[in-house]
Amino acid sequence: xxxxxQEKRFQEKIDNEIKIEPNDWMPDAYRQTLIRQISQHAHxxxxxxxxxxxxxTRAPNLRRKAVLLAKVQDEAGHGLYLYxxxxxxxxxxxxxxxxxxxxxxxxxxxxxxxxxxWADIGAIGWLVDGAAIMNQVALCRTxxxxxxxxxxxxxxxxxxxxRQGYESLMVLCKGTPAQKAMAQDALNRFWWPALMMFGPxxxxxTHSEQSMNWKIxxxxxxxxxxxxxxxxxxxxxxxxxxxxxxxxxxxxxxxHYDFSEINWDEFWQVVKGNGPCxxxxxxxxxxxxxxxxxxxxxxxxxxxxxxxxxxx
Amino acid sequence: xxxxxxxxxxxxMADDSLILGxxxxxxxxxxxxLEEDIALTNISLDLIGQSISLFDLAAALQGExxxxxxxxxxxxxxxxxxxxxxxxxxxxxxxxxxxxxxxxAFRKPFYEALCKxxxxxxxxxxxxxxxxxRYHLKHTSEWVIRMGDGTEESHARAQAAIDHLWRxxxxxxxxxxxxxELQASAQVPSLKAIETSWLETVKAVFAExxxxxxxxxxxxxxxxQGRHSEHMGYLLAELQYMQRAYPNMQW
Numbered sequence: 001x002x003x004x005x006q007e008k009r010f011q012e013k014i015d016n017e018i019k020i021e022p023n024d025w026m027p028d029a030y031r032q033t034l035i036r037q038i039s040q041h042a043h044x045x046x047x048x049x050x051x052x053x054x055x056x057t058r059a060p061n062l063r064r065k066a067v068l069l070a071k072v073q074d075e076a077g078h079g080l081y082l083y084x085x086x087x088x089x090x091x092x093x094x095x096x097x098x099x100x101x102x103x104x105x106x107x108x109x110x111x112x113x114x115x116x117x118w119a120d121i122g123a124i125g126w127l128v129d130g131a132a133i134m135n136q137v138a139l140c141r142t143x144x145x146x147x148x149x150x151x152x153x154x155x156x157x158x159x160x161x162x163r164q165g166y167e168s169l170m171v172l173c174k175g176t177p178a179q180k181a182m183a184q185d186a187l188n189r190f191w192w193p194a195l196m197m198f199g200p201x202x203x204x205x206t207h208s209e210q211s212m213n214w215k216i217x218x219x220x221x222x223x224x225x226x227x228x229x230x231x232x233x234x235x236x237x238x239x240x241x242x243x244x245x246x247x248x249x250x251x252x253x254x255x256h257y258d259f260s261e262i263n264w265d266e267f268w269q270v271v272k273g274n275g276p277c278x279x280x281x282x283x284x285x286x287x288x289x290x291x292x293x294x295x296x297x298x299x300x301x302x303x304x305x306x307x308x309x310x311x312x
Numbered sequence: 313x314x315x316x317x318x319x320x321x322x323x324x325m326a327d328d329s330l331i332l333g334x335x336x337x338x339x340x341x342x343x344x345x346l347e348e349d350i351a352l353t354n355i356s357l358d359l360i361g362q363s364i365s366l367f368d369l370a371a372a373l374q375g376e377x378x379x380x381x382x383x384x385x386x387x388x389x390x391x392x393x394x395x396x397x398x399x400x401x402x403x404x405x406x407x408x409x410x411x412x413x414x415x416x417a418f419r420k421p422f423y424e425a426l427c428k429x430x431x432x433x434x435x436x437x438x439x440x441x442x443x444x445x446r447y448h449l450k451h452t453s454e455w456v457i458r459m460g461d462g463t464e465e466s467h468a469r470a471q472a473a474i475d476h477l478w479r480x481x482x483x484x485x486x487x488x489x490x491x492x493e494l495q496a497s498a499q500v501p502s503l504k505a506i507e508t509s510w511l512e513t514v515k516a517v518f519a520e521x522x523x524x525x526x527x528x529x530x531x532x533x534x535x536x537q538g539r540h541s542e543h544m545g546y547l548l549a550e551l552q553y554m555q556r557a558y559p560n561m562q563w
Contacts, residue, residue, distance in 0.1 A: 046346065053340035056356075060554035060563035061381045062330075062364050065337070069357040072340050076350045083346075118554060118563070168563070176561055284342065292344025294469065295405050298462030305461065 014215050019145035022088040034144050035089050039096040042082035044108035045075045047281050051115035074157045081150040088146045101286045110193050112275030123186035125165015127194040133158050134228045143215040173239045188244045196267045198225035229257050317493045319373040326366035327394035333359030334551055344405050358444040365437045385555040390538035397480035399544045406469035409455045410477055416449035418484040421509035425501035453517045460521025478526045483533040
C-alpha cells in the first residue's frame with residue numbers, strides 16, 4: 001500500500017468515528033501530536049499533585065485530610081494511566097519525564113500558581129478540575145483508543161473531585177466571615193488562571209486545526225472556555241461569591257456570558273516559565289527523580305539477582 | 313477506673329496512627345517513583361482512617377462530648393502519647409521504609425491479638441485495620457529486602473536507617489500500669505508475646521535482606537508518657553495550624 005493510500009484509509013477511519021489503536025498505521029505527525037498532548041496531560045497530573053500535596057499536612061480536620069490524600073492519589077493514578085498510554089505510542093516514559101524536567105515538555109500552567117490557603121484547595125477542585133473536565137469530557141471521544149478509554153475513567157474521578165471541591169467551598173461560604181473571605185480570595189486568585197487553562201484564543205492556537213481534523217480535539221479552545229464560564233457563573237452565585245470580572249454579563253443575543261479579555265501577557269509569561277511557582281514545581285520533580293535514583297537502581301539490581309537465581 | 317485506663321490505651325494507638333500517617337503524607341508528590349508515591353500516601357490514608365475510628369472510640373470513652381478532631385488537633389504536645397519512632401523525620405526513602413517496617417511488624421501481631429479483645433468496638437477496629445496492616449507489612453518487607461539485597465548504596469542506606477531507628481523500636485513494647493490494669497482483666501493482649509513475634513519477623517526479613525540487627529541495644533522511650541523528641545513540635549505546628557489559627561470553625 002502506498003503512503004497516500006494509507007493516509008486515505010487512516011482519515012476514513014477518523015471520519016467514520018473508528019478508533020485508532022496502537023498497532024494501526026498512523027501518520028507520524030498524528031503520533032507526535034498525541035505523544036506531546038498526552039505527556040503534557042500526564043505531567044499536569046503529576047505536577048498538579050504539588051500545590052495540593054502541600055496542604056495534606058495542614059488540612060483542617062481528619063476527614064478533609066483523608067479526602068485530600070485520596071484525591072492526590074487519584075491524580076498520581078491518572079498520571080500512571082497516561083504515561084502508559086504514551087508507551088502504546090512507542091514513547092519512553094522516562095524520556096518524556098526528562099523532557100518535563102529540562103523544560104522542553106509543558107504542563108498545565110495553572111499549577112504554577114501557589115496554593116496559599118485552605119480555600120485554595122476547594123477552589124482548585126471546583127475551578128481547576130472543573131475546567132479540566134470541560135476539556136476531558138470532549139477527549140473521551142478522541143480518535144486514539146487508549147487515550148479515549150483512559151479519559152473515561154479519569155473524567156469520572158475528576159467530576160467527583162470537582163463536587164468535593166465545591167462542597168468544601170460551600171462549607172466555608174456558610175461559615176464565619178473569615179472563612180467566606182478566604183473563599184472569595186481564592187476565587188479572585190484562581191478565576192483568571194482557570195480561564196487560561198483552555199489555552200490561547202483559536203486564532204492564536206498553532207495546533208488546533210490539524211487536531212480538529214484528526215478528531216484528537218473535538219471543540220476549540222474558545223468554545224470550551226465559553227462553556228466553562230457559562231456553567232460556572234451560576235455555581236459562584238449559589239456560593240454567594242463574586243467572580244472578579246466587572247464585564248461579566250449575560251448576552252441574550254449570543255445566549256452566552258460575555259467576559260473580559262484574558263491578560264495574555266501573563267499567560268505567555270507563565271507558559272514560558274515565569275509564573276510564581278514554575279521553578280519550585282520543576283525543582284521538586286527533579287529532586288524527587290534524583291533522590292529516587294538509588295531506589296530505582298536497587299529495585300533493578302534486586303530483580304536481576306532474582307532472575308539469575310531462578311534461571312540457575 | 314478501667315474506663316480511664318482504656319481511654320489512655322486507645323489514645324496511644326490513635327496517636328501512633330495519626331502521627332505516622334501525618335509523616336507519610338509529607339511524601340506526597342516527592343516519592344522516588346510514581347508507584348511508590350501512591351503506595352506511601354495509601355498507607356498514610358489507611359493510618360489516618362484508623363486514627364479516626366480510634367479517636368471516635370477514645371472520645372466516647374472519655375465522655376466529655378469531644379469529637380475525633382478535638383482529640384487529634386487540640387491537645388498540647390505532652391498530651392500526645394505516640395511512640396517516638398513514628399514522629400521521627402522521613403529522612404531518605406530507606407529511613408521511611410524501615411520506620412514503617414518496624415511499625416508494621418509490631419502492628420500486625422498486635423492487631424491479631426487485639427481481634428480477640430472482649431471490647432467489641434476495639435476488636436472491630438483491630439479486625440478492619442489488620443487487613444490493611446498485612447498489606448503494609450508485605451510492602452515494606454519487600455522493600456527492605458530489595459534495598460538490603462540491591463546495590464551497595466541501597467544496602468548501606470538501609471543499614472544506616474536500621475542503626476539509627478533501632479533505639480526507638482523497644483518503645484513499641486512499653487507497658488505500664490495502664491496496660492497492667494487492662495491485661496489483668498484480659499481486655500487487651502500482653503505485649504511480651506507480640507515482641508517475640510515482632511523479632512521473628514525482623515530477623516527473617518533481615519536475613520533475606522542481608523541486613524544486621526545492631527549490636528548496641530541502647531533504648532529510648534518517653535513518647536508513651538508524653539515526653540517527645542524535638543521533631544514533634546514542628547510536626548504539631550503543621551498538623552494543628554488551621555485549628556489553632558481559626559478556632560471553633562467547621563470545615
